[in-house]
Amino acid sequence: METTQISDIKIIKSPTSKIDSVDFETLTFGKQFTDHMLVCDFIDGEWHQPIIMPYAPFEMDPSSRVFHYGQAIFEGMKAYRDAQDEIWLFRPDQNYERFNKSAIRLAMPEVPEHIFMDGLKELIKIDANWIKKGNGNALYIRPFMIGTSDGVIASPSLNFKFCIILSPVKSYYSGEVKVVIADHFSRAANGGIGAAKAAGNYAAQFYPTKLANQKGFQQVIWTDDTTHTKLEESGTMNVFFRINDTLITAPVSERILDGVTRKSLLAIAERDGIKTEVRSITVNEIVDAHRNGSLKEIFGAGTAAVVSLIAGFQYKDEYFELPQVADRFATQLKEKLNAIQYNEAEDTFNWTVKL
Structure with missing residues (x-):
């Protein structure tokens, strides 16, 4: 050697x-x-x-x-x-x-x-x-x-x-996934280690995700540990919701990881004129948005997959199929982020580092 x-x-x-x-x-x-x-x-x-x-x-x-x-x-x-x-x-x-x-x-x-x-x-x-x-x-x-x-x-x-x-x-996920909204299990709790990339956070997700898999779903959208009404993360990713033409994601906290992809997608969206809101979003809000037709997209965001499209979600015993929209924010934002990462577009944020 x-x-x-x-x-x-x-x-x-x-x-x-x-x-x-x-x-x-x-x-x-x-x-x-x-x-x-x-x-x-x-x-x-x-x-x-x-x-x-x-x-x-x-x-x-x-x-x-x-x-x-x-x-x-x-x-x-x-x-x-x-x-x-x-x-x-x-x-x-x-x-x-x-x-x-x-x-x-x-x-x-x-x-x-x-x-x-x-x-x-x-x-x-x-x-x-x-x-x-x-x-x-x-x-x-x-x-x-x-x-x-x-x-x-x-x-x-x-x-x-x-x-x-x-x-x-190569690309981590292919196709769209179906998810279950958690109404009992939690990913993390206030005062805990949800904001850390700790191995135990992921081990604790495996069992409820296994239960979801057995029902034909690929992932779980996690809710807050106290009321199970606030939507927080999807699987091992941050999660975004599009209601009409507004992109919404939960704020980072002790329970929610400060995802690099999450904040990069937010910055690109804001730069390109997409209205964004960083706030708590509830299960009832997206169920109501689905019923009135204003819920357009849900997608996960993380390093491995970049963006993971969600086809529909189940809450309690009801399944909600998402519409197939032509102008998906998820696709647009992924393409723009990838273009920066692969040096195919100008990096206006000074994010990339040449080796």
Whole structure:
């Protein structure tokens, strides 16, 4: 293996690549990983040297705190290759800031910017061949951190492992999904960790989503934990509602994640003259809007799928099919966001970062 040093990052390159064994036309989201990963340990109160090394399993003590008390956070980002073969990141500063907010909320150390950003950029450069051209093709970036102290005493970990792994992806969802509006289960509660990208948030969603799947629905639209009347997120995504020609989404809070795609779509909509409202929206409001014909669209927004179209929703025992509108805001906004991400349109917001 070749070992080099760039700044304070140690680089150990894999002697071979598995890229030729990957069919990039039939990728399953998040199943294939590139040749290298970044690893950095926090031990004895300080961050140690980050290392880029061949992608491989690592050993952990069975009593590591992450297994018993769930100290685990992550982020989701993407890198894109444009038609000129240049590689771009999209708003990485937002993911970095949110990662450290999650770390603080779960009593974990903040990751220094030079480890996160410099390590991320160097890792992508090394595995750049895994990023393919074409709309929908991207490199999914998964930074994460886990508690690694051993011992099953119920207390925060003192040691941590920060990693970044990379996965080549195509479009995450295809087609439209049908959803159930939750009237019992909640994604998050006031005072909880709903605003953090904590692993446990997603684990808690799996069971109610499984129940929805068994009834023929793909996702759940989550409601507030107190009254179950306020619509908050859809599956693992932020959610938008179009009533007449107004785009509405819930404000971020302790329960709702500050989604990078969410705020990017809002900014594009506002720039292009689409009326937006960031406010609480209730189940009764969208049911009434459906009945009077003013509910035009519902769609999810997130890094993986960008936009996920919703065909209809069930509340209690009644199903509401959404109309097929010709001028979908979801489609327009996705195309405009993708054009910025793939350097096909001017980035008037200064969101993109060239590698």
